[in-house]
Amino acid sequence: MWQANRFFVVAALGLLSQGAIAASPAAAPATDGRIRAQLMSRAAVTISSELPAKIARLPLEEGAAFSKGQTLVEFDCSTYRAQMNKAQASLDAAQQLVKVNTRLAELNSIGALELTQAQGKAKESAAELSYMRSTVQKCVIVAPFAGRVAKRTAAPYQYLNTGMAVMDIVDSGPLELRMLVPSRWLAWLKPGQRFTVQVDELGRSFPASIVRLGARIDPVSQSIAASGRIEAQDAALLPGMSGWATFAVPK
Known part of the structure; x- marks a missing residue:
């Protein structure tokens, strides 16, 4: 009986120590100045039908680029x-x-x-x-900005009711980097702060800078949202890519 209890206590201590190791990165994040960051479009919109009608023309395929004011959808009206x-x-x-x-x-x-x-x-x-x-x-929906078609959820000649989605579009302008940084960094992190980001999908590093900080600190994680922008324009950068943002943390 004593051996069984001893085994239970040792196993429980082992689980607790594993949990402490797993939780340690969250308890003390970004000690080396590295933060996970994700590339996101400044604007991502779902285009929906504003009236019940059949699609007469849907000229753009997924991934296609378009200019501001270009026709995205035309209904049979x-x-x-x-x-x-x-x-x-x-x-x-x-x-x-x-x-x-x-x-x-x-x-x-x-x-x-x-x-x-x-x-x-x-x-x-x-x-x-x-x-x-x-x-x-409303029979013709035009692009509110220049961008690309991220996803098509409808097809030509399909009948749509009001509010049904047609496609998702994203802004083709400069991408933003979204990240959560430790709130203690507010002592030195300001808009304009420069850093580098290594994009996992490309295996390359890019210079970037902070454009704005969030308005509220998460009291649980003691973190705050931050947005940055990659300074170089590169067609290989796509929304959804992620990587490590590296900051020079003052000692």
Whole structure:
């Protein structure tokens, strides 16, 4: 019985010591000035349908580059355009009725009520036309910035309901480095601080600098978010890559 208890105590102490070793990097992070960092786009957006319609044209494949204002998605909106033309015709008729009733009111041939009703109908038709124009404008989705297609989740001729995703796009501008640094580094780490980052996927190092620091310290990990930017433009750098950021920590 004593041997069994002794084995249990030794095993438990062994597990505790292993846990302490595993936790030691978190308890004292970045003692050598090295921090894990990840490359991320400054803007990553999911393009979704704003109306129920069938995709008429989806010109870009995954990985394709596009410029700001370029068409990303075009929907088949023949029904919505027909409704817009109908609203335009209703507005034209309502405005003509207002003109006629205004003239008749000047001749005292109709009362003020008939004129007011005609004017109200014209305003209603104008609002309907404005709504349909806004709807038709959603039939074409253009790029909000220059970038690349990260993922396509829909296909040409597919019918989409409102809110369904079409594609994910990322900004093609300079990538940002996101990392968590020890909060004690705030004594010397400021925007503009230079460092180097070695990207694992490329096996190369790049000069970089801090562009901003987070606004809140995590009380559990005693860390704060930091964003940096690689100073060199390199087409080989892609969002999602990661590596080690190395800082010169003051003694």
